[in-house]
Amino acid sequence: MNGLAGRFFVCVSVMVAGVPSCRGPDAGSAPQHESAVATAKTSPVRASSPRRSAGTVDPAVVKFVGGGKAFVISRSATGRPPGDALAYVKSLEAKSRAGDATATFEAFLAVHECRSAMDPGSMRVLSAMRKAGAERAYLDSMDKRLKECESLLSDQAITDGKWLETAAKQGSVEAMLLYAASPETVLGNQTNYLKNPQAVADWKMNSMGYLQSAAGMGSVDAMLALGKAFSAGVLVEKDPVMGLAYYQAAGRMYPNELSTALIRSSQNDLTAAQQQSARRSAEEIIRNCCTKL
Numbered sequence: 001m002n003g004l005a006g007r008f009f010v011c012v013s014v015m016v017a018g019v020p021s022c023r024g025p026d027a028g029s030a031p032q033h034e035s036a037v038a039t040a041k042t043s044p045v046r047a048s049s050p051r052r053s054a055g056t057v058d059p060a061v062v063k064f065v066g067g068g069k070a071f072v073i074s075r076s077a078t079g080r081p082p083g084d085a086l087a088y089v090k091s092l093e094a095k096s097r098a099g100d101a102t103a104t105f106e107a108f109l110a111v112h113e114c115r116s117a118m119d120p121g122s123m124r125v126l127s128a129m130r131k132a133g134a135e136r137a138y139l140d141s142m143d144k145r146l147k148e149c150e151s152l153l154s155d156q157a158i159t160d161g162k163w164l165e166t167a168a169k170q171g172s173v174e175a176m177l178l179y180a181a182s183p184e185t186v187l188g189n190q191t192n193y194l195k196n197p198q199a200v201a202d203w204k205m206n207s208m209g210y211l212q213s214a215a216g217m218g219s220v221d222a223m224l225a226l227g228k229a230f231s232a233g234v235l236v237e238k239d240p241v242m243g244l245a246y247y248q249a250a251g252r253m254y255p256n257e258l259s260t261a262l263i264r265s266s267q268n269d270l271t272a273a274q275q276q277s278a279r280r281s282a283e284e285i286i287r288n289c290c291t292k293l
Contacts, residue, residue, distance in 0.1 A: 173219055247259060
């Protein structure tokens with residue numbers, strides 16, 4: 001996956017350093033709770049020394065861009081090795097308890113993979129593919145994955161673990177991005193979060209903190225997500241100037257068709273003075289996150 005856009009298999013398939021298309025409380029899948037919207041406008045992140053430890057940004061999935069400290073995340077699969085999924089997760093527990101964010105996030109991916117494989121929708125697809133005569137190799141691989149997940153899915157302590165939330169708290173940039181991109185993973189289904197506006201408010205506040213922290217480390221994906229948040233009033237009070245600023249910072253660090261389109265679209269309704277203000281803020285974002293010392 002390029003740029004964590006699409007946010008792994010948890011949301012949709014991969015784009016290039018883009019805004020996730022997961023749907024949540026502010027993305028149109030449910031009515032917004034005004035009490036849950038943060039009202040304070042947020043200034044560009046100041047990050048004096050972006051962290052690069054293995055417990056923060058997994059070097060195996062990082063691609064540095066822009067000639068400085070900016071980066072995108074490229075992950076095409078969970079990374080779980082073949083074999084019993086429960087044994088694999090248990091092999092990560094000690095590292096996770098010791099604060100290893102990468103280990104915790106890898107455990108989350110393995111658990112999520114197994115839970116997704118047993119999702120009723122996934123099972124219906126597999127059944128339909130069998131009836132349609134799908135390739136034997138594909139069906140065998142799916143059956144093998146289900147078998148590898150059996151013991152994990154019977155361990156409730158493992159399946160109910162707050163792996164994503166813990167990995168984000170421990171500093172995993174991937175977990176921070178996915179936490180903000182996938183409210184369903186954190187809050188449960190739409191019915192659950194409609195009944196608990198305080199949980200939605202907490203998720204929004206945490207998401208903004210995580211995205212700003214990740215952007216301060218140089219994450220282009222976080223910059224794009226913040227651009228969306230400010231432009232659309234997602235997670236935070238709507239501020240089109242700051243939305244454009246984050247899109248411009250992302251576009252400077254990792255130019256592509258998506259960022260160009262987002263910048264062009266965001267400029268349409270702004271005055272010349274507002275566009276100039278956005279450019280100044282974008283420069284500040286870049287200075288604070290991504291300029292080599």
